[in-house]
Amino acid sequence: MAQGSATKPIAAGTDSHHEILDPQRFRGALGLFATGVTIVTASHREAGLIGITANSFSSVSLDPPLVLFSVANTARSLKAFLEAPGFVVNVLRRDQRALSSRFARQGEDKWAGVAYTAGRFGAPILPDTMAAFDCLHYAQYEGGDHRIIVGRVVAMEHNVEGEPLLFFGGRYRALGEEIT
Template sequence: MTAPLQAQAPDFSAAEFRAALGMFATGVTIITARAADGRLVGFTANSFNSVSLTPPLVLWSLARSAGSMPDLSAGSHYAVNILAASQKALAERFAARGVDRWEGVDWAPGVAGAPVLEGCVASFECFNRSRYEEGDHVIFVGEVERCAHRAGVAPLLFHGGRFYTEHPL
């Protein structure tokens, strides 16, 4: 019997890995939820992806050390808000520490109270279906209960540490 295969130790630094990951252009989202005590929770993320059409599933990940981890792990619902190009400042605010992320932000309560941000190109209101601990992050899989989108609105993109918007080829 042979021993199970295992990955080899990386020959690159965490900084090199992060820089290489940054070469994959992504959309920009803000994940939002309502904590059990009623507080609004939200942060900028680009780790969003589709999983399945039937049932409708999406995923995103969050660092285990994130301050919002207890609220998102325990909560039943959250929203994934895909930002428009005009929402760059909002992306930066929800990525910052020590600021009131919600001051002056227009939003409406979605499924089970999860905040849905106004002006986004799309939103996915999700039941917190499952979580998987991998490395220093937790992968959240959400079952989409409601979604919406605005055709013809340019999305906010992130690549190589900078924000962009789309340009048709």
């Protein structure tokens, strides 16, 4: 799900006594952390509607209500995400795998035939998702080969029915049995 990959070794520390981590092994280890799957959307005055599949979504703060996602510095949509007034994080359901795959690809019209309603800043809110967080840009940070974008949640909707789409070990997954 992460867009792009590291092109040079990642240092485990700043001094020369730390080992150099192999980027592919590092990516593989990160893939062992199960995540939900989202489609982050925005509306840009020149680029139009944009959207990417991301599993780099996280809550940051309850007061004020802040969330974040990250996008690769090489992503064609980065400039538009940074310039748009806000964005929506759409948390996908298990049955929205095809939509996730569609927005993970580049170079095609991702929006052809996709229903949505406009959020407060024009960003698309996708129907039938587990949750949608409508955000105003709050901050952005450099994060290696990605840009970390923080948004202040100004509106949200959620539905606890159904099951989330999950990503683990480089593959889509579904919830297993409950551990009691």
